[in-house]
Amino acid sequence: MSRLFWIIIAIIGGGLILLVTSGDRGTVFGIDDSVFARTLYLGVWGIVLAASIIATRMPLGDIARNIAVWLFIILTLVAGYQYRYELQDVASRITAGIVPGSPISIEGGSAVRLDKRGDGHFGARAQVDGATVHFVVDTGATSTVLTAADAGRAGIDVATLSFRVPVSTANGIARAAATSVDSITLGPIERNGLAVLVAAPGALGQSLLGMNFLETLAGFEVRGDVMILRD
Structure with missing residues (x-):
């Protein structure tokens, strides 16, 4: 192991000397400095990996199988990261199919x-101060209106409210x-400190997501059976 250590040190030292002495040429043996440095770095790690494999004295078949498993895991993680948004869309679509109104x-x-x-x-299945509320999107409603039951689950003390606003x-x-709520979250879209109305108990069958929420968006459009809300 000590011999391997000194071999690695010698390679690194030799490579660094070549990089330093290359001066303004910008190349080492005709190779660009950055490419040479990257090759040196990968080469050192390759030597360490090869020496570690040899030191285990495992059968070549087992070594090849382990390398294949790790390569598969690494490639899976890389692919998952590269296609993370597409995977999120798939998950959202599955959720929307199971729970009506779930935002995609x-x-x-x-x-x-x-x-x-x-x-x-x-x-629209949204979160109001942490409570799940099933809204109907109503472009004809000036304000967002909560049913008394939804307001209560969102932490609003309905008993103390004065129901004087006609809707x-x-x-x-x-x-x-x-009244107002701290936050309304619809998928990745969140609005804080939004003014809302709370309907008197029994006066409204379902909460309405009104224009005072929609107007805070960059835009929204309807395409047949699909509504797109853009933040």
Whole structure:
């Protein structure tokens, strides 16, 4: 082992001397300095790896199998990193198929896709102060409106609210109370300190994601049964 150590030191030392003495030429034996330095670095590690393999005295078949396994693991990790956004999209699509209204992250996480539900509305499964809320996206609603039940699960004390704001619902005019939430998160899109309305208990069947949220986006569009929200 001590002999191997001194051999490696000699190689590194010789390579460094050649790099230093190359001066302004920028080449060593006709090879660019940076390429020579990289080759020297990889060569030293190759010697160390080869010596370690030889020292184990394992059968060549076992060595080849272990190297193949590690190469497969490394290539899998590299491929997973390179295609991380595509894999996220696949995972989002699977989740959306299982849980209606789940946002699908697209375009590298800068946009969200929502699919139209069976009832013809676009649903959005979002987090309001950590609580899951199933919204209907309503471009006709000026404000985002929470049902009393959703507001309670998000930590809002509904009993202390004053329901004085008139809002239009499918069942006519209802009363709501003005308040705010710390955050609304829809996939990779998050908005903080958003003003919302809380409908009086029993006045609203489902929470509405209104224009005061949509207008904070870079844009949104509808393509048939798909809605795209861009941050």
